[in-house]
Amino acid sequence: MSQNKGKGCFLVSLKITILGSGDSVGTPKWDCHCETCETARKRGIPFSRTRFGILIELLDTNKRILIDTGPDLRSQLLTHNIDRIDAIFFTHGHYDHQSGFADFYRTRIPAVEIFGTEETLNYILSSGGIMKSIRYKNQEILPFHPIEYDGFKFTAFPVLHETSPTKPVGYVIEKPGHDIKLVITGDTGFNIPHKSLEFISNPNPDILIVDCFIDNQEDTIRRFKKFVFDFDFFRSSNHLIFPDILEFIERVKPKETYLIHMSHLCAPHDQLESNLKKYEHIKAAYDGLTMIL
Template sequence: MDVTLLGTGDTTGTPTPDCDCDTCRRARERGVERSRFSVHVHNERTGESLLVDASPDLRSQLLTHEVPLPDAILISHIHFDHLDGLGNAYRLLEDVPVFAADETDPETGQSVAETVAEKYHYLDAITVEPRSPFEPFEACGLEVTLVPVEHPPLVCYGLAIEDPETGTKLSLSGDSNYGIGADSRDRLRDPDLLFVDGIVPSIHAEHHPIGGDHPDAEGTYRTFGTKHMTIEGARVLADDLAADDYRIVHLSHYIPAGEAFADDMAVDGERFSL
């Protein structure tokens, strides 16, 4: 697998427009960007490519990083920064399956697959393909499994992507807090590479209206609010899952500039060969 991080930021990205904070300034000085989340997975054996999540920045990501157009797409959940780039399929792609979970979200009364099909009913280029969590399926010659995670109030899914011939494995936590269940952790465990959600350092929980959650024995929050892991939580999860290598993604510009570009914090365009 050849894996390219197309987008590694949160909903506003880094640099954030009209922001002159130290972290955004440092990103501009370094010439790096964290656009909205998306991952490109190329199977060199079959020549096919799987796109994980359709960032609103997808057009510029494809141009900047010069990756092949996707042969299949997977949508992890229905938040705009993971879904709204799907409109780029219009006059760009044709006959592309879009995989998404089939279980009903109590919050919306629809599955992710149903929401995608309803919102993009006008796109003849795509066909929504519902899939059940924990049940592996084939996409682009790879074995893919949707793994339920915790991103309230909506359902959301991480991923395990494995090459059936080489045994290499890419895991993605998806947008999630630290409270990922044991069955999901087991399915994500032992990856060659992990992309793990982490939005801010734990100290920022004091600025969240409801604080943090999942504290460790020293009181360090591993969840910021309810939806995302802290940087500390992401690192603990990477260790718990025994990842050979990992990058923290979905990063915000609220990480102090002196910490925001540590080696384990992803930036757009990083490439990995598994």
């Protein structure tokens, strides 16, 4: 399914594909038989969710860029008939965002360009084994220092994700002079630095793709509280939950918001969509969703 965000066909220059809309373990969770997991087993996409992955296609130059490389990357690329990737921007070191980089072993690509903070790139590249045999060109980035890539500007901004082995970032992707702004939070809790909040809000983004570990149902939140030692710490410092996302959106004021990184604690996709109906500009992402800017 494709959605045009109203920029008009003359300004289309960016295509976004959600490769994976799930959390670190995906949905169904292999050892779980909750309603969300059972529905995902029976009905597949959009009820099933592979691990995080976003493909950005720069339509003017036909460049293909990944935001992160999760463990489901190979099947995601095959599903979408993608046989070339030009660059990767990494958000942080968690396995569900980088372990699929091993799939760049023995590719025919001369050398894939990889971007990330020094700490995150060092962490990913030092994991040994197959990673040592991959051909890449790496470029370290600093938060708030944009990288120019084929006419687009990619800027990392710090977020807060305490369980990450490396300091996490989200990305703002813009096309200077063309009024296009996409914000991807990556994994984050609510308390992101004020400077990051200012940066992603000014100007307000066209599209916000935001971490949403659990959805807006009270019973989901109750169910989740049984699993975590410190719920308040989790929501402030690790992942966003829906009630906090509403507040986040109020501050950032995006034109459209898509929820991603959803765990099996979120409702099955159809229930989630009907729960979100009252929020006109908030939608649940799903594997294979495309957006045009």
